[in-house]
Amino acid sequence: MDIIQQIKTKPLAKVYVVHGPDQYKQDQVYKALYERALEDGFGDWNWVTIEGHKELALSELTNELATAPWGGGQRIIAVSQGDQISTEVMNNLVKWLKANPAANSLALFFDKFDQRLKAIKELLTMGVAIPCETLTGEGLIRWIQDYLALRQKSIKVEVAELFLERVGNDLNLITNELEKLLLFIGSETTVTEQHVQEITSFVPGQLEQGAIFKMVEAISAKDQAQALDYLHQLIDAGEVPLRILPLIERQLRLLLAAKTRGNQSISAVTQAMGETSDFALKKALRYQNNFTLEELYQGFADIVQVDSELKFGADPEQIMEQLIIKLCA
Amino acid sequence: MAYLSLYRRWRSQSFADVVGQTHIVQTLQNSLNSGRIAHAYLFTGPRGTGKTTIARLLAKGLNCVNGPTADFCGQCHECVGITNGNSLNVIEIDGASNRGIDEIRELREQVRFAPTDGRYRVYIIDEVHMLTTEAFNALLKTLEEPPARVVFILATTDPQKIPATILSRCQRYDFRRFSTEQICEHLRYVLSKEGVQAEQEALELVAEHAQGGMRDALGIIDQCMAYSDRISSQVVSEILGVAPRSRIVSFLQALDKQKLESVFKEINDLYMEGKNLHQFVKDIISFLRDLVLQTVNAADLNLSWSKADLVQMLEVFSQCERDMRYVSTTSIPLELAVLKLTQIPTTMSALQQKVNQLENQIAELAKARPVTAATATSAATDTTREAANEEPEFRLNVTRDDAANLKLIQDNWHRYLKSLHEERLVQQEAFLREGFPVQVEKNVLIIAFPKERGFHKASIEQEKHREPAERVLSKMLGKQFKIQCITGDSEQYKSNNPPEMSVSEETKSESEPEYDESVNAALRMFGGKIIEIRDK
Numbered sequence: 071m072d073i074i075q076q077i078k079t080k081p082l083a084k085v086y087v088v089h090g091p092d093q094y095k096q097d098q099v100y101k102a103l104y105e106r107a108l109e110d111g112f113g114d115w116n117w118v119t120i121e122g123h124k125e126l127a128l129s130e131l132t133n134e135l136a137t138a139p140w141g142g143g144q145r146i147i148a149v150s151q152g153d154q155i156s157t158e159v160m161n162n163l164v165k166w167l168k169a170n171p172a173a174n175s176l177a178l179f180f181d182k183f184d185q186r187l188k189a190i191k192e193l194l195t196m197g198v199a200i201p202c203e204t205l206t207g208e209g210l211i212r213w214i215q216d217y218l219a220l221r222q223k224s225i226k227v228e229v230a231e232l233f234l235e236r237v238g239n240d241l242n243l244i245t246n247e248l249e250k251l252l253l254f255i256g257s258e259t260t261v262t263e264q265h266v267q268e269i270t271s272f273v274p275g276q277l278e279q280g281a282i283f284k285m286v287e288a289i290s291a292k293d294q295a296q297a298l299d300y301l302h303q304l305i306d307a308g309e310v311p312l313r314i315l316p317l318i319e320r321q322l323r324l325l326l327a328a329k330t331r332g333n334q335s336i337s338a339v340t341q342a343m344g345e346t347s348d349f350a351l352k353k354a355l356r357y358q359n360n361f362t363l364e365e366l367y368q369g370f371a372d373i374v375q376v377d378s379e380l381k382f383g384a385d386p387e388q389i390m391e392q393l394i395i396k397l398c399a
Numbered sequence: 400m401a402y403l404s405l406y407r408r409w410r411s412q413s414f415a416d417v418v419g420q421t422h423i424v425q426t427l428q429n430s431l432n433s434g435r436i437a438h439a440y441l442f443t444g445p446r447g448t449g450k451t452t453i454a455r456l457l458a459k460g461l462n463c464v465n466g467p468t469a470d471f472c473g474q475c476h477e478c479v480g481i482t483n484g485n486s487l488n489v490i491e492i493d494g495a496s497n498r499g500i501d502e503i504r505e506l507r508e509q510v511r512f513a514p515t516d517g518r519y520r521v522y523i524i525d526e527v528h529m530l531t532t533e534a535f536n537a538l539l540k541t542l543e544e545p546p547a548r549v550v551f552i553l554a555t556t557d558p559q560k561i562p563a564t565i566l567s568r569c570q571r572y573d574f575r576r577f578s579t580e581q582i583c584e585h586l587r588y589v590l591s592k593e594g595v596q597a598e599q600e601a602l603e604l605v606a607e608h609a610q611g612g613m614r615d616a617l618g619i620i621d622q623c624m625a626y627s628d629r630i631s632s633q634v635v636s637e638i639l640g641v642a643p644r645s646r647i648v649s650f651l652q653a654l655d656k657q658k659l660e661s662v663f664k665e666i667n668d669l670y671m672e673g674k675n676l677h678q679f680v681k682d683i684i685s686f687l688r689d690l691v692l693q694t695v696n697a698a699d700l701n702l703s704w705s706k707a708d709l710v711q712m713l714e715v716f717s718q719c720e721r722d723m724r725y726v727s728t729t730s731i732p733l734e735l736a737v738l739k740l741t742q743i744p745t746t747m748s749a750l751q752q753k754v755n756q757l758e759n760q761i762a763e764l765a766k767a768r769p770v771t772a773a774t775a776t777s778a779a780t781d782t783t784r785e786a787a788n789e790e791p792e793f794r795l796n797v798t799r800d801d802a803a804n805l806k807l808i809q810d811n812w813h814r815y816l817k818s819l820h821e822e823r824l825v826q827q828e829a830f831l832r833e834g835f836p837v838q839v840e841k842n843v844l845i846i847a848f849p850k851e852r853g854f855h856k857a858s859i860e861q862e863k864h865r866e867p868a869e870r871v872l873s874k875m876l877g878k879q880f881k882i883q884c885i886t887g888d889s890e891q892y893k894s895n896n897p898p899e900m901s902v903s904e905e906t907k908s909e910s911e912p913e914y915d916e917s918v919n920a921a922l923r924m925f926g927g928k929i930i931e932i933r934d935k
Contacts, residue, residue, distance in 0.1 A: 093567070242567040246437075250570050253435060254426040268422045271443075271571045274559055295692060306445065308559035384721055388684065392713055395691050399710045 073200050077102040082144050082175040085167065085197025087152075087190070089183035094241030095202035096179055103146050103177050110143030122151040122178075128162045135166075135173040145174035152178040160189040167196060204239055213241075217248055218261065225261040232263055235280050236270045243273050272307065281307075282314060286321040290357035294398035301390055311386040315377055318393070322369045324354035325361055369397055405624075406617035409589050411452050412482065414460075414469055418585045418613065420449055423572045427453065428469035431460040436467065436519075437570040438545040441527075443558040444574025447612025450554040451491075451525060453574075455481055458489045458521040461550060466518065477516075488514045494526040494555075500533040507541050510549050520549050527553040528560035535562050542568040576611025579603060585613060586620055590630070597630035604635045604643060607685070640675045647679075647686050648700055655702050657741050666730055666737070676729040680720045680736075687713045715739055797876045805839040808876075812836060818871050827868040830859040834884065842880050844872065847887040854925045856884045 077099070088099050107117035118134045120126070131149070139145040149155070155163075167173060176197075184190060205213055211230045218225050225233070237247050247270050251261060254269040272280060285300035304314060323343065328351060331339045336348050336355075345351065361369075376393050380386055411417045414424050430436060440457070442450040456471075459478050463471035471478055480486030492506070506522065514520040524530075530538065542551065542565065553569060555561060577585075583602045590597050601623075609616035619638065620630065627634045632643040642650075646665070653661040669679055689695040690702070691709045704712065719736035723729045795811055797804045808815070812835070819828040831846065833855040838845040848856035858864055865882055872880045918932060 240567055246567070246570050249435070249437065250426060250572075253429045253433070254422065256425075256429045269426060271573050273566065273571075274563065298692070308557055379721065383724075388681075388717070388720075391688065392717055395688065395713060396710055399691075399706060 073198070074098060074102045077106055082106065082146065083198040084171075084173070084175060085193055086175070086177040086200060087180070087193050087197060088177060088200045088202060089180040090202030090204075091181070092202040092204045092241055094245060097242070099177075099200055099202070100148065100179070103148060107144075107146045110139075110141050112140040112143065115140040116143050116145045118145065118147045120147065120149045122149050122154040124154060124156055126155050126159060128159045128166070131159075131163055131176075132166050132170075135176060136170065137174070139174065146177060147174055148177045148179070150179045152180040153182045157187070157189065160187070164189050164192045164196075168192075205241065206239055210234065210239055210244075214244065214248065217245070218252070221252055223252065223255070223259055223261060229261055229263050229266060233261075233266045233270055236266070236272045238273050240273070247271065272303075274307075282309075282317050285314075286317055287353070289318060289394060289397050290321060290325060290354065290360065292360050292398045294395060297394045297398060298391060301394060302387075305387050305390070311390045312377070312380055314390065315373060315380070318397070319370070319373045320350075321354070322366055322373070322397075324350055325358055326363075326366045327351060328354040328358040329361070329363065329366070372396055404618070405589060405593075405621045406614045409592075409617065411449070411456065412473055413471070414456055417449060417453065417456070419577050419581045420453065420574055423453060423574065426572070427457055427460070431457070431467045431469040434467055436461065436550060438549065439542050439551040439569040440553065441558070441561070441566065441569035441571040442552060442554045442574060443571065444556070445576055445611060446556055447609070447614030447616075448574040448576060449613065450574055451523065454521075454523045454552040454554060455489070457552065458486075458519075458523070458550075461519040461521060462486070462488055462514075488516075488519065489521045489523065491523045491525065494524050494553075495529040498530045498534055500531065500537050503530070503534040503537040507537060510541060510546055514548055518548065521552060522549070523552045523554065525554045526556070528555040528557040532562075535565055539564050539568070577609075577613055577616075578611075579606040582606035582609060582611075582613060582616045586616060589617065590620070593624070595624055595628065595630060598632055600632040600644060601630045601635045604632055604639070604641075608639055608641070636674075639678075640673070641678045641682060642669060642674055644682075644686070647682055651683070651686070652701060654737065654740065655704065659737070659741055662737050662741075663734065666733055670730050676733055677720065677723045680716055680723060680733060684713060684716050684720060687716065712740060794874075795876055797878055801839040801841070804876075805836060808836045808839065808844060811875075815872065815875055818875060819868065822867070822871055824867050824871065827859065827864050827871075830855040830864065831868060834859070837885070837887065842878065844880050844882050846882060846884050848884060849888060850886055851927060853886065853922050853927070856886060860884055 086099070086103070088096055090096070104114075104117055108114060110116060116139050120130065120134065131147070134145075134147045137145065167176070178193070185194075211227055211234070214230045214233065215225060233247070233251075234244075237243050251265060251269060255261060255265050258265075281300045281303045285297050285304065288294075288297035288300060301314070305311070324345075327339050327343060336351055340348050340351050343351075372393055376389055379389055414428055417424050440454075442454060444450055459466075459471045459473070459481050460469055461467050462477040462481070463473075464475040464477060465472055473479075473482070477486060477488070481489050484491070490509075492502075497503075510520065510522070512520075539562075545551070551569075553561075553565075558566070558571070583599070583606050586602050586605065587597070597620075605616050605619045605623075608619065619635065622638050623630045623634050626638060632645065636643040636646075646669075650662065650665050653665065666676070669676060686695070687709055690697050690704075691706060691713065697704060697709070715736050719732045722732035722735075726732060795807050797807065816828050816832055819825070819831070833852040834846040834848045836844055837847040846859075859868065859882070869880060869882050872882065918929070922929070
């Protein structure tokens with residue numbers, strides 16, 4: 071981020087408005103400001119942190135902003151959770167800052183940010199806005215490649231995609247997992263698919279998205295061992311069978327639709343099924359011949375039975391295992 | 400000296416001793432050797448997979464006098480202190496009993512102090528998922544800005560209960576269950592050091608019941624050692640209250656051979672020996688699962704079941720297992736399950752055998768009566784063919800005898816109409832349903848329509864309708880046939896008393912009075928009876 075360089079080398083702005091959902095980027099700005107405050111050699115005397123909240127009084131902020139810095143350097147007042155500060159205090163703070171141009175540097179951190187507010191608009195004209203938007207897609211993959219390149223390591227796009235499939239797009243989690251990956255590979259220079267599969271954890275949410283869909287695909291392919299493997303991953307991660315079951319049922323419905331669609335177009339069928347895209351049905355078309363209609367109908371009956379038994383306290387792992395064994399038989 | 404249980408006595412004291420978890424050991428070793436230490440770790444995984452053990456090894460690696468190093472000495476006062484649990488720099492906290500905000504606040508106060516004589520102050524919080532939300536929030540503050548030289552190691556069996564904010568501050572390591580082989584190997588090592596002999600089958604039984612947890616496996620062995628000097632499968636099964644695998648196999652073999660007497664005797668023996676029948680059924684289910692997944696080969700055990708049979712057996716025993724929860728005499732559901740599987744031929748192989756038998760019989764019948772039984776054969780084999788997605792092969796063998804051919808067509812008229820329906824020629828079927836075959840002249844079939852069905856007759860005479868109907872007819876008779884229609888009473892023909900009429904005369908039927916051409920056309924189109932004709 072260029073702004074980090076600016077904080078490190080250029081004169082400090084009067085106001086920094088740091089906003090956006092990416093906590094990692096916010097942390098980087100916070101860290102850069104903190105290090106800048108320590109530069110004068112007076113420890114953290116020129117660094118003040120205040121937590122924003124509804125009852126925060128204007129005086130708490132203005133007192134700190136008006137206090138002269140130690141040793142002739144610059145004082146930085148970092149205010150977290152800026153969105154929690156009341157509108158009245160915010161408006162008065164803007165007025166105060168206008169009236170006191172020689173005050174210390176103020177860094178306001180916002181998780182949620184409404185640019186339409188008058189006070190925010192005026193703050194932005196006074197200082198520097200630092201957006202911390204979440205990276206996605208190619209940008210995120212490039213970010214990972216750059217991060218590893220700094221450590222003389224490389225990663226292919228498809229391996230980075232596999233990595234993101236497990237970790238998601240939270241940069242804090244990504245850096246933690248990248249650090250772990252770097253430690254795991256040691257002196258090797260390229261991150262491979264095997265490395266990622268061996269050491270990278272599934273973060274909550276990603277596991278459900280990743281493993282559940284792979285599990286239903288394995289069921290469609292009648293790959294019993296693979297489907298059971300994913301089932302155990304899900305259960306070990308605390309996934310509830312009653313949440314897994316509807317996805318298996320959906321897959322059977324897709325297979326049934328694929329088998330019986332006749333001359334109807336894929337999009338017409340997906341629309342009729344209430345699916346949001348054609349993707350799942352197109353995938354199901356590949357596996358439609360793995361099941362007869364009788365097997366699919368029996369599968370629905372088995373799901374209903376399992377649903378009822380789960381609610382009556384059957385061992386969830388055992389009963390889900392058996393369902394998969396039957397479906398893949 | 401007080402007795403120290405096996406799992407404590409044989410807890411790994413160096414990274415080299417650790418069984419399995421190579422992905423974690425390798426990463427932590429590299430971390431220690433490179434000095435890239437995270438300030439917070441999260442160790443997750445099922446119980447008994449080495450989370451606390453590896454946390455202590457990490458603490459030793461950090462605080463050893465030679466450290467940070469993966470090859471810590473194990474001799475210095477820090478290493479010894481950590482092994483003995485009295486190091487001032489390694490604080491183990493049970494998250495389950497110190498779960499409130501006050502305990503975490505106290506911890507926050509403590510972390511501000513530098514370590515006494517080690518490099519790092521290591522906080523190991525076990526069962527961290529038990530902390531309250533407030534306690535997690537308080538801990539988050541510390542994790543966000545951790546003091547230098549403080550390392551947190553959070554251990555949990557339920558990572559999904561940890562708030563995302565905490566997760567994103569930790570380097571997470573997922574511990575895996577130990578495989579049966581890994582457990583057996585470690586047990587063999589421990590027992591050899593203890594000077595105790597053990598059967599392989601016994602160790603496998605222990606490993607299966609430990610469900611991937613080394614602590615549980617060593618706990619079972621501890622009990623067995625207190626019971627006997629030699630660990631046999633008999634000893635383990637008595638300790639666990641379960642039947643050894645050999646008994647499960649012999650039970651299933653007897654079931655396979657339908658030796659009901661032996662099966663019931665075995666159930667009774669298990670019951671009388673005080674074995675847990677519920678557990679026995681669970682073990683059977685687990686064993687059948689292994690057979691289905693082919694981790695165990697059924698043929699090696701002289702079991703003749705197919706995969707479909709095994710799946711069905713799994714279902715029956717699972718139902719039995721569920722029923723056992725609600726009865727006081729657990730042998731009854733088991734005996735019923737056995738009866739279900741042996742007395743009634745419900746196994747998939749038995750059903751398949753029956754189907755094959757029936758199919759063979761039908762095929763033989765078809766061979767014996769090729770012409771006259773054509774309809775019957777065709778109808779009987781329809782189901783099989785449809786199941787196999789084949790075209791129905793309904794065919795009549797016509798001869799040179801027109802009268803015989805007519806009889807054949809008349810007998811199979813309904814089948815012909817059905818064929819039209821199957822070919823989706825529903826209009827033709829509807830028109831022809833009103834007519835009746837009355838005569839065959841070489842390759843022409845004459846169909847009579849009642850007078851009031853003129854519309855149907857006129858419709859089928861149209862080329863677009865007639866041609867498809869002729870095509871199906873020709874296919875059925877195996878010879879090109881044309882259709883011609885006449886107006887007439889089919890009953891006359893049925894009584895073998897056809898009216899004097901030739902096909903060529905049909906178009907100007909004598910029975911048709913001399914009406915205006917438009918009236919005739921209307922009659923042909925709609926049928927009906929002329930009552931009065933009015934000029935407009």
